[in-house]
Amino acid sequence: MAKPKTTHFDTLALHAGARPDPATGARATPIYQSASFVFRDSDHAAALFNMERAGHVYSRISNPTCAVLEERISALEGGVGAIAVASGQAALHLAIVTLMGAGSHIVASRSLYGGSHNLLDFTLPRFGIETTFVNPRNLDDWRRAIRPSTRLLFGETLGNPGLEVLDVPRVAALAHEHGLPLLVDSTFTTPSLMRPFEHGADLVYHSATKFLSGHGVVIGGLLVDSGRFDWNDPGKSAGKFPTLTEPYVGFHGMVFAEESTTAAFLLRARREGIRDFGACMAPMTAFQILQGIETLPLRMQRHVENTRRIVAFLAAHPFVESVGYPELPTHPDRELAGRLLPHGCGAVFSFAIRGTRDQGRRFIERLSIFSHLANVGDAKSLVIHPASTTHFRVATEDLKAAGITEGTIRLSVGLEHADDLIEDLSRALRAAEKG
Amino acid sequence: MQSSVSGRAVYAYTGARAFDPALPTVVFVHGAANDHSVWALQSRYFAHHGRNVLAVDLPGHGRSEGTPLPSVEAIAGWLMALLDTLAIETAALVGHSLGSLAVLDATGRHPGRATRIALLGPSVPMPVSDALLDAAKRDDHAAFEMINGWSFSPADQLGGNRLPGVWMTGNAMRLMERCRPGLLHADLAACNGYATGLAAAENVRCPALLIIGERDQMTLPKNARALAAALSDKRVVTIPDCGHSLMTEAPDAVLDALREFL
Numbered sequence: 004m005a006k007p008k009t010t011h012f013d014t015l016a017l018h019a020g021a022r023p024d025p026a027t028g029a030r031a032t033p034i035y036q037s038a039s040f041v042f043r044d045s046d047h048a049a050a051l052f053n054m055e056r057a058g059h060v061y062s063r064i065s066n067p068t069c070a071v072l073e074e075r076i077s078a079l080e081g082g083v084g085a086i087a088v089a090s091g092q093a094a095l096h097l098a099i100v101t102l103m104g105a106g107s108h109i110v111a112s113r114s115l116y117g118g119s120h121n122l123l124d125f126t127l128p129r130f131g132i133e134t135t136f137v138n139p140r141n142l143d144d145w146r147r148a149i150r151p152s153t154r155l156l157f158g159e160t161l162g163n164p165g166l167e168v169l170d171v172p173r174v175a176a177l178a179h180e181h182g183l184p185l186l187v188d189s190t191f192t193t194p195s196l197m198r199p200f201e202h203g204a205d206l207v208y209h210s211a212t213k214f215l216s217g218h219g220v221v222i223g224g225l226l227v228d229s230g231r232f233d234w235n236d237p238g239k240s241a242g243k244f245p246t247l248t249e250p251y252v253g254f255h256g257m258v259f260a261e262e263s264t265t266a267a268f269l270l271r272a273r274r275e276g277i278r279d280f281g282a283c284m285a286p287m288t289a290f291q292i293l294q295g296i297e298t299l300p301l302r303m304q305r306h307v308e309n310t311r312r313i314v315a316f317l318a319a320h321p322f323v324e325s326v327g328y329p330e331l332p333t334h335p336d337r338e339l340a341g342r343l344l345p346h347g348c349g350a351v352f353s354f355a356i357r358g359t360r361d362q363g364r365r366f367i368e369r370l371s372i373f374s375h376l377a378n379v380g381d382a383k384s385l386v387i388h389p390a391s392t393t394h395f396r397v398a399t400e401d402l403k404a405a406g407i408t409e410g411t412i413r414l415s416v417g418l419e420h421a422d423d424l425i426e427d428l429s430r431a432l433r434a435a436e437k438g
Numbered sequence: 439m440q441s442s443v444s445g446r447a448v449y450a451y452t453g454a455r456a457f458d459p460a461l462p463t464v465v466f467v468h469g470a471a472n473d474h475s476v477w478a479l480q481s482r483y484f485a486h487h488g489r490n491v492l493a494v495d496l497p498g499h500g501r502s503e504g505t506p507l508p509s510v511e512a513i514a515g516w517l518m519a520l521l522d523t524l525a526i527e528t529a530a531l532v533g534h535s536l537g538s539l540a541v542l543d544a545t546g547r548h549p550g551r552a553t554r555i556a557l558l559g560p561s562v563p564m565p566v567s568d569a570l571l572d573a574a575k576r577d578d579h580a581a582f583e584m585i586n587g588w589s590f591s592p593a594d595q596l597g598g599n600r601l602p603g604v605w606m607t608g609n610a611m612r613l614m615e616r617c618r619p620g621l622l623h624a625d626l627a628a629c630n631g632y633a634t635g636l637a638a639a640e641n642v643r644c645p646a647l648l649i650i651g652e653r654d655q656m657t658l659p660k661n662a663r664a665l666a667a668a669l670s671d672k673r674v675v676t677i678p679d680c681g682h683s684l685m686t687e688a689p690d691a692v693l694d695a696l697r698e699f700l
Contacts, residue, residue, distance in 0.1 A: 006569065006580065006583070006584055006587070007583070007584060007586075007587020007588060008587070009583065009587070010595065010596065015596075018596045018597075019596055019597050019605070020596070020597040020598065020599075020605070021596070021597070021598065022593060022596065022597075022598045050483055053482070053486055054478075054479070054482060055479055055480075055482045055483035055486060055693075056479060056483065056689065056690060056693065057479060057599070057600035057601035057602070057689045057690065058600060058602075058690075059602060065602035065603065066602075067602075069602075069603075070599070070602040070603055071597075073602065073603040074597040074598075074599060074603070074604070074605050075597075077603075077604075077605035077608055078597060078605050078607075078608065081608065082605065082608055083604060083605060083608045083609040083612050084603045084604040084605055084608070084609065085603055085605075086603055087603075229612070230608070230609060230612035230613075231612060231615075250454065255454060256454040257454055258454065261451055261454075261501075262451075262475070262478055262482075263475050263478060264473055264474075264475040264500060264613055264616065265475070265609050265612045265613050265616075266604060266609060269603060269604070273602075273603065
């Protein structure tokens with residue numbers, strides 16, 4: 004018998020998790036806009052509640068449209084499963100609260116999305132979870148920050164907004180050396196550009212609001228489990244993750260790591276985290292993200308092509324002081340990016356103009372195709388000034404450490420024709436330069 | 439639940455219920471390169487419906503110590519030894535793939551110990567292709583890819599899991615990847631080398647249920663016909679559009695068939 008073929012990424016982007024609707028024959032994934040699902044009988048109801056049968060009970064816990072999306076992102080990432088949640092922030096929160104409680108500690112890259120930084124630095128300490136922020140490029144920083152109470156290492160595939168490339172293989176190896184999982188925010192790269200599990204990451208999450216959905220019309224998050232981490236490895240992880248390895252009174256004494264050898268984390272996240280914190284995804288949102296993912300490989304290719312042209316244009320422009328894109332020879336992570344991101348470093352990057360803060364403002368205001376707003380990963384090109392918006396609450400010293408200055412401008416390059424985008428930028432730069 | 443056979447620790451999932459000697463027992467035996475977790479839904483159901491459940495990890499698999507046993511006969515002997523250790527005189531035995539052969543052989547040798555047997559994805563004989571055996575012998579990842587490719591029906595290769603949020607082939611792959619070196623080859627060689635299945639079937643005295651996946655490419659449905667013919671009291675359930683990973687691909691159909699039978 005010939006060796007079976009594995010399905011390609013592009014095909015999975017269109018088909019994984021879905022099949023023609025058995026009830027109607029609908030080819031598109033139906034939007035199951037129903038809060039609840041009817042039981043066959045009392046025994047069926049009890050069996051569903053007690054995880055003796057597979058199926059849907061209540062759309063906060065699971066929903067058929069969301070389940071298609073969960074399988075699809077799992078297939079694309081090479082994981083065992085996923086949970087669709089209300090936002091990327093909800094995904095990060097769900098990952099953390101599934102793994103730890105008060106008295107625990109996280110080591111995180113200091114180059115994070117401002118919202119993630121807020122959660123870790125300001126909110127979670129109130130619940131007894133502390134975070135040490137480290138230079139993502141310095142492995143010794145990561146190592147020194149690990150304490151006996153550490154339960155998670157966390158970074159972004161591409162730091163925000165400096166695009167520090169996370170050395171996933173080395174940080175994962177360090178985490179595993181200490182019996183800890185590595186969680187990666189893969190929003191900027193998507194599985195189209197990097198599959199962090201192949202480099203050693205254990206958990207991945209996305210703000211699906213960005214490139215996965217791709218059109219700036221929904222808010223959603225996806226948390227994916229590689230299924231590789233051993234939560235009860237003697238001498239390593241054993242004893243560190245009682246939420247997964249000890250009986251849970253809140254679900255009939257279930258020991259999640261015994262219930263599922265590979266998906267204990269997901270089980271607990273669904274049976275406790277989504278159940279109790281309730282940050283579920285709406286089926287309509289899942290449908291729209293699915294629509295986006297269908298064209299993800301095509302879109303990411305075009306996003307990267309456009310970005311490369313714009314990066315080259317800006318890097319050569321006399322009024323531009325610096326451009327931070329990991330493919331440039333001036334970027335400190337160029338070699339690492341070549342290894343981990345051979346198909347491109349995404350479509351979000353920052354640059355600084357030679358000018359005052361007012362000139363920076365004039366530049367943004369004179370753009371006509373680029374929209375000034377707080378989002379990235381839209382089909383349409385976007386622009387923002389991080390120091391006054393996304394990173395507004397970050398202290399100046401921390402801003403500097405994250406590579407952000409008053410003049411830093413962040414672009415999210417869309418799918419328009421690159422010539423038109425360059426013309427738009429060129430016009431705005433001229434206007435800013437004139438003062 | 440922890441126990442031991444021949445001084446080696448044995449793990450068996452019980453559905454988080456304490457063993458009750460007053461209740462009848464159902465033993466679930468997994469297939470090659472798997473562990474107890476492939477039975478999660480079905481075993482949990484019976485654990486909460488008036489049975490003791492022992493979903494075992496075979497030696498060297500999952501949480502059980504030791505090295506994989508070299509033959510179906512050895513696994514069958516180990517199963518009986520486990521029942522002896524736990525002072526279980528009789529039990530219903532349920533096995534999948536390699537596990538189905540172990541259940542068959544154990545019942546053929548000890549007809550009085552099984553009250554009923556359910557064989558999922560059975561095949562007698564159970565030949566394994568040279569390509570798969572060779573890859574497994576080298577601990578080549580290609581062996582897992584072959585198994586995954588042949589174990590799920592074409593439709594299920596693209597997902598559509600009844601268990602929300604779990605990518606079936608990804609989960610199956612990750613479970614196999616946890617195998618210690620040499621384990622998969624030992625399991626496949628045991629399947630390939632088992633030659634006395636029909637004789638064992640002729641010795642079975644209790645009712646038998648065969649659950650077959652219509653689209654099974656690992657153990658072809660036609661290879662179960664001789665087995666069915668050799669069993670005196672049997673029932674055959676064929677699940678449409680289902681491959682070899684029956685408990686995952688058709689969890690409700692499998693449970694319904696087991697419920698009705700057990």
